Amino acid sequence: MTPRPLPVVRKRSARRRLAPGRVVIGALLTGCGLIFVYPFVWLVSASFKPRGEVFDNRLIPRSFTLDNYVQVWQEAPMLVWMGNTLLVAVLAGLTVTLSSAMVAWGFAYYRFRGRSALFLLVLATMMLPGAVTMIPVFLIWNALGMTGTLTPLWGGNVFGSAFYIFLLRQFFLGLPRELFEAARIDGAGHWAIFTRIAVPLCRPAMVLTLLFEVQASWTDLMRPLIYLRDEADFTVPRGLKSMLDAYGFGGEWHWEIVVTAGVITTVPMIVLFFLGQRHFVQGVATTGSTR
Template identity: 70%
Template sequence: MTAVALGARADRGVARRRQRWLRALVVAALTVLAVVFVYPLVWLLSASFKPRAEIFDNRLLPRTPTLENYLTVWDAAPLGLWLANTLVVTALAATTVTLSSALVAWGFAHYRFRGRGPLFGLVLATMMLPGAVTLIPTYLIWHQLGFVGTTVPLWAGNLFGSAFYIFLLRQFFLRLPREPFEAARLDGASEWTLFWRIAVPLCRPALVLTFLFEAQASWTDLMRPLVYLQDTATFTVPRGLKAVIDQFGPGGESQWEVVVTASVITTVPMILLFFAGQRYFVQGIATTGSKG
C-alpha cells in the first residue's frame, strides 16, 4: 500500500508540474500577443507628444515631449464638430439597429408560422451580398429622397435591421424558456409587453453586445461618409481623418505629427466605450448560444 500511495503521489506531482508549465506557456503566449496588439496604440500615443523630427524614431518615451501637436490639430481641423457629428450618427445607428433587429429576431424566435425557416434563410442570405453590390442602388434611393449631403444615410438604413444582428439576437431569444411568456399571456399581457417587459431585460447582454458592435462599426465607417458627405461641416471622424491625411500626409504637407495626434483624439472614445461595456461584451459573447 505504501508503494502504491507513493506512486500515486509521484504521478500527482508530475501532473501538477506539467500543469504549471502549461499555464506558464499560456501566460507567455498571451503576453506576447498582448504586446503585439497594444504596441501600435502605445506608439501612436507616444508619437502624438513628439515634435516632427522625432515622430519615427521608435522611442516609446518622447525625448522632448510637447503638447503643441494637440493645439495645432484643434486649430487645423474642426475636430470638435466632427466628433459631435460622429457621436450623433453612432448613437442613432447603434440604437436603431439594436431595436429593429431585436424586434425581427423576436418574431423569428418566439412565433411559429408557416415559412419561418425559409424566410429566416432568406434574411441570412442577404449577408452574402457584398456592400459594393448595393452601394449604387442605395445611393440612388437616398438621392431621390434628397438626403445626399446629410448624415441621414449613415444611420437611417439601420431602421430595417441587420441580418447579422438578427441572427445573433435570435440565437439568444431561443434560449429563453417559454413558460414566463405563456404565464404573462394568460394574465392578459400584450405581445408588446411580452417583448419589452420580459424578453428585453432577459437578453440585455446580447442587446448591449449588438449596440457595441454597431457603435464600433459606425464610428470607424469611412465608405459611406466618402459617398454621401461633401461639406466639411457634416464630416464624421473617419471622413475628417481622410481630409487631414490628404492635407497633412504624404500627399500634402507631410506633417505627420498632426495626423497621429488627430488619430489619438478620435480613437480614445472607442477605447472608453469598450471598457465601459466590457462586462456586457464578455457576458453577451458567453451567453449567446447556438440553439435553433
C-alpha cells in the same frame, strides 16, 4: 468517545499551480497582447513628438511636447467632427438594436408557415458584398434628397441587420417559452410580452449589439466618403481622411498632426470598451444556445 480528527486537506503546491503549460500559455498571451497594443502605444508616443522625430521609433519621446494637441484643434474642427460621429453612432446603434430585436423576436417566438425559409433569406443577405448594393442604395438616398446629410449613415439601420437579427434570435431561443405562455394566460399582449419580459431578459445581447454598432459607425469611412461633401458634416473618419490628404501623403507632411488626431479619435472607443466590457463578455457568452 474521542472525536475523530478531521481529514487534513492538502493545499496545492505552488509548483503545481505554476505548471509548465500554464507558463507557456501565459507567455504566449502576454506576447500576443504586446504585439496588438504596440501600434497604439507607438501612436500615443508619436503624438507627443515634434515633427522631425515622429518616425524615430522611440516609445519614450526624446523631445516631449504638447504643441501637437493644441495645433490639431486649431487646424481642424475636431469637436464638430466628433459631435457628428457621436450623433450618427448613437442613432445607428439605437435604431439597429431595436429593429433587429423586434425582427429576431418574431423569428424566435412566433410559429408561421415559411418561417425557416424567410429566416434563411434574411441570413442570405449577409452573403452580398457591400459593393454590390452600394450604387443602388446611393440612388435611393439621392432620389430622396438625402445625399450630403448625415441621414444615409444611419437611416438604413431602421430596417435591422441580418447579423444582429441572427445574434438576438439565438438569445431569444434560449429563453423558456413557458414564461411567455404564462404571461399570455395572465392577459399580457404580444407587445407587453416583448417589452416587459423578452427585452429585459435579452439585455446583455442588446447591449452587445449596441456596442458593436456604435464601434462600427464610429470607424466607418466608406459611407461618409460617398455621402458627405461639406466639411461641417464630416465624421471623424472622413475628417481624418481629409487631414491625411492635407498633411500626409501629397500634403505638407505634418504627420505629427495626423497621429495626434488619430489618438484623439481612438480614445473614446477604448473608454467605451472598458465601460461595456462586462456586458460585452456576458453577451458573447449567452448568445450561443439554440432550441
